[in-house]
Amino acid sequence: xxxxxxxxxxxxxxxxxxxxxxLKFASEGAKVVVCDIDxxxxxxxxxxxxxxxxxxxxxKADVTKKAEIDSMVADVxxxxxxxxxxxxxxxxxxxxxxxxxxxxxFDRVININLKGTYNCSRAxxxxxxxxxxxxxxxxxxxxxxxxxxxxxxxxxxxxxxIGMMKxxxxxxxxxxxxxxxxxxxxxxxxxxxxxxxxVIKAMEEKVPLGRLGKPEEIANVYAFLASDEASYxxxxxxxxxxxxxx
Numbered sequence: 001x002x003x004x005x006x007x008x009x010x011x012x013x014x015x016x017x018x019x020x021x022x023l024k025f026a027s028e029g030a031k032v033v034v035c036d037i038d039x040x041x042x043x044x045x046x047x048x049x050x051x052x053x054x055x056x057x058x059x060k061a062d063v064t065k066k067a068e069i070d071s072m073v074a075d076v077x078x079x080x081x082x083x084x085x086x087x088x089x090x091x092x093x094x095x096x097x098x099x100x101x102x103x104x105x106f107d108r109v110i111n112i113n114l115k116g117t118y119n120c121s122r123a124x125x126x127x128x129x130x131x132x133x134x135x136x137x138x139x140x141x142x143x144x145x146x147x148x149x150x151x152x153x154x155x156x157x158x159x160x161x162i163g164m165m166k167x168x169x170x171x172x173x174x175x176x177x178x179x180x181x182x183x184x185x186x187x188x189x190x191x192x193x194x195x196x197x198x199v200i201k202a203m204e205e206k207v208p209l210g211r212l213g214k215p216e217e218i219a220n221v222y223a224f225l226a227s228d229e230a231s232y233x234x235x236x237x238x239x240x241x242x243x244x245x246x
Contacts, residue, residue, distance in 0.1 A: 185241020
């Protein structure tokens with residue numbers, strides 16, 4: 001078990017990639033903190049982990065609300081004594097071309113995807129510095145590297161979390177803390193459900209591997225980066241997109 005005993009906070013882990021990551025971490029022996037804005041999905045993920053013999057606790061928390069995140073982290077440290085891994089997975093989209101995008105659309109995506117990542121990382125970093133170890137992983141996207149039509153706000157947020165991660169790699173490396181960003185490509189998640197079949201087929205045809213990615217394939221990369229197997233890996237950006245940008 002690569003993550004045996006590691007206390008791991010995963011935001012947005014009630015559903016989709018976040019949930020798969022929580023389940024993967026638990027299967028690798030981690031103590032998992034399930035964090036999501038939807039309490040029902042939080043409890044569902046926790047129940048699934050515990051039913052499989054894992055250890056997990058859940059928190060309904062909004063990453064844009066610093067007080068909620070600070071309270072959660074303080075409670076986790078009081079309960080389990082440390083925080084070894086943070087996966088900043090929580091995020092949303094609110095697409096629109098620039099000339100149609102509203103200020104509310106822009107601000108909401110930036111607040112959750114970017115400020116939320118900052119809030120959570122700031123909340124755990126003092127504990128990680130004190131214990132002289134830790135891993136902070138940011139969810140970016142291939143859109144955060146190459147841009148995408150109609151996603152000004154999303155691309156900006158995902159470029160920015162890479163920039164923050166690189167700063168943290170320089171600042172925190174000597175304190176025993178590693179950081180990285182993972183950039184998924186076209187992943188088969190519920191976010192694709194409203195899309196017409198022909199659009200999804202076109203997406204698949206763009207991928208050299210000939211298919212959409214699975215949430216589990218993103219979770220596997222997070223698990224590697226969180227583990228001691230990646231002990232000399234920091235400041236990196238890893239694309240998990242089946243070669244879509246080749």
